[in-house]
Structures are given as structure tokens and as C-alpha cells.
Amino acid sequence: MPETVPTRRAGGRPTAEQTAALDARIRQTALQTFLEHGYEGTSMDAIAAAAGTTKASLYARYPSKDSLFAAVLQWASKREDWPIPDELPGDLGDLESALTEIALGAQRRALHPEMVQLSRIAIAHREQYPGIADDASAWRRREVLIDLLQQHAATGDITVDDPEIWAEHFLAMVAGMPARLASFGVMRDPVEQRRRTLAAVELFVRALRTPLAGGAA
Numbered sequence: 086m087p088e089t090v091p092t093r094r095a096g097g098r099p100t101a102e103q104t105a106a107l108d109a110r111i112r113q114t115a116l117q118t119f120l121e122h123g124y125e126g127t128s129m130d131a132i133a134a135a136a137g138t139t140k141a142s143l144y145a146r147y148p149s150k151d152s153l154f155a156a157v158l159q160w161a162s163k164r165e166d167w168p169i170p171d172e173l174p175g176d177l178g179d180l181e182s183a184l185t186e187i188a189l190g191a192q193r194r195a196l197h198p199e200m201v202q203l204s205r206i207a208i209a210h211r212e213q214y215p216g217i218a219d220d221a222s223a224w225r226r227r228e229v230l231i232d233l234l235q236q237h238a239a240t241g242d243i244t245v246d247d248p249e250i251w252a253e254h255f256l257a258m259v260a261g262m263p264a265r266l267a268s269f270g271v272m273r274d275p276v277e278q279r280r281r282t283l284a285a286v287e288l289f290v291r292a293l294r295t296p297l298a299g300g301a302a
Contacts (some may be wrong), residue, residue, distance in 0.1 A: 111136045111143065120199055124154060124206050158207055165225060168199040173226055177233045177272045180242060180293075184255070184286045187226055191260035192282060201267045208268055227252055234293075243293035251293070258285045271281070 108270040114136040118127050133143040147153035165171040234248035245251050
């Protein structure tokens with residue numbers, strides 16, 4: 086069946102469905118435009134034209150390019166389907182396997198070319214616009230990782246007094262450092278990167294199973 090196009094209300098005012106569709110189209114168009122042309126090479130005029138709307142409509146939503154970029158950055162970084170679907174382990178019963186899945190999933194996302202490009206733009210403008218990238222690491226996997234550590238701590242398999250801190254350290258090891266290097270154009274060979282990731286998982290598990298590792302008495 087042909088797709089049904091939402092109709093306008095009487096008087097020409099857009100429906101809620103049309104407004105939501107335009108909002109989504111603007112965000113997606115702005116994201117692609119920033120990625121293709123960079124921050125300086127992107128204009129509000131170009132985004133409005135590509136999104137099929139007017140400058141007035143765009144400025145009604147975002148008063149400046151700064152505010153649009155900040156909104157798009159936060160929106161993109163929180164999406165579970167961009168730049169690739171966010172894969173998380175379904176079974177948390179085996180600590181090493183779950184950690185490996187989390188690590189590799191975080192890495193695939195962090196090292197995707199579009200994520201690397203967006204991160205570069207965000208880093209370049211972080212000082213000019215404080216807080217612009219604060220939500221870039223707000224991944225659902227962080228919460229899954231905390232749950233994983235809490236579950237295994239509860240069984241006595243590991244010792245950890247602050248799962249949140251340990252979760253952040255783990256993600257920094259397996260994804261944060263590779264992403265940082267990628268932002269400077271340093272991309273390791275996939276085989277070598279996987280070797281380093283598995284070594285990080287082994288090191289992390291060993292630390293968690295060492296007496297007093299988590300700071301407990």
C-alpha cells in the first residue's frame with residue numbers, strides 16, 4: 086500500500102505528526118550535514134534547505150547553530166541505533182563473556198567512522214561551548230555493566246565496593262582510549278585491537294577477583 090502522507094489541519098497548521106516528523110528530519114539532516122561539511126562548513130541555510138523547511142521554522146526550534154549542534158550531538162550520542170545498533174549481552178551469567186561482549190560492542194560504536202568524525206567536531210568546539218559533549222558517553226551499556234558487576238559481587242564471585250567507578254574505568258580502557266586515539270587519526274589493526282581488548286578484559290577480571298580489589302575490608 087502507498088504510504089499515507091499526514092494532512093494539515095484546517096487553516097494550514099501542521100498536525101502533531103507532521104511537526105514530529107519535521108523535528109526528526111531536521112535532526113537527521115543536521116547530523117549528516119555536520120558530518121559531511123564539519124562545523125564551520127555547515128550553515129543554518131543549508132540545513133533548512135536540505136530538511137525541506139524554512140529558516141524561520143529552523144530558528145524557531147534552534148536560535149543558533151551552536152544550539153542546534155549541541156542538541157544534535159546529544160541526540161546522536163544517546164541513540165541506540167546510531168551509528169550502528171547498540172549490541173548488549175543478553176546473558177550476564179558468565180562474567181568474562183559478558184565483559185567481552187560489552188567491550189567489543191562499545192568499541193564498534195566508538196570506532197565507527199561517523200562516531201569518530203562527530204567526536205572530532207565535538208572535541209574541537211568543547212572549549213568554545215562548555216558542556217557540549219557532556220552526554221556523549223551516556224550509553225545504556227554503562228548501566229548494564231554496573232548491573233553485571235553488582236550481580237557477580239552479590240554471589241561473591243568478585244569484590245567491588247563501587248560498581249559505578251569500576252564500570253567507568255572499564256569503558257575507559259576498552260573504548261575510551263581507542264576512541265581518543267582515533268580522534269587523532271590513530272587506528273590500530275583490528276586483530277591487534279581485539280588482542281588488546283581481550284587483555285584488558287583479563288586484567289579487569291583478575292583485579293576484581295583479587296582480595297581487597299574493590300576496597301572492601
